[in-house]
Amino acid sequence: xxxxxxxxxxxxxxxxxxTRVYAYALPPVLSRDWDSIAKIITNGLIWARRxxxxxxxxxxxxxxxxxxxxxxxxxxxKEAKLIIRNAIIGFTLxxxxxxxxRTVGAILGVQSILGTP
Numbered sequence: 001x002x003x004x005x006x007x008x009x010x011x012x013x014x015x016x017x018x019t020r021v022y023a024y025a026l027p028p029v030l031s032r033d034w035d036s037i038a039k040i041i042t043n044g045l046i047w048a049r050r051x052x053x054x055x056x057x058x059x060x061x062x063x064x065x066x067x068x069x070x071x072x073x074x075x076x077x078k079e080a081k082l083i084i085r086n087a088i089i090g091f092t093l094x095x096x097x098x099x100x101x102r103t104v105g106a107i108l109g110v111q112s113i114l115g116t117p
Contacts, residue, residue, distance in 0.1 A: 008065075045098060052094040059087035 067080035 049094060052091055056087050056091040059083060063087060 063080050063083035066076060066083060070076035070080060
């Protein structure tokens with residue numbers, strides 16, 4: 001167990017060290033104009049999708065760790081598969097939701113408030 005703890009701590013350290021580099025690569029979302037509700041919703045959806053991607057990564061790591069440490073226990077193995085499956089389903093729903101909204105809006109003839117993708 002101590003071996004896994006050291007690996008996890010090293011992995012977390014690398015994430016925290018490299019976060020500064022990735023932070024500079026993100027586009028400046030907060031510097032855009034916030035003069036209309038449509039822009040606020042669009043910016044909120046952009047951030048929600050980024051957070052969903054980070055949550056997917058976290059849940060996949062957690063599900064993989066649970067599966068690795070199952071040790072032949074069928075119950076923990078089943079739990080790990082459920083965690084991974086639910087993470088992928090949730091991420092897919094978050095990514096497809098704007099497409100569904102735009103499609104329904106186009107069918108009904110409603111002007112899109114989601115802005116450009």
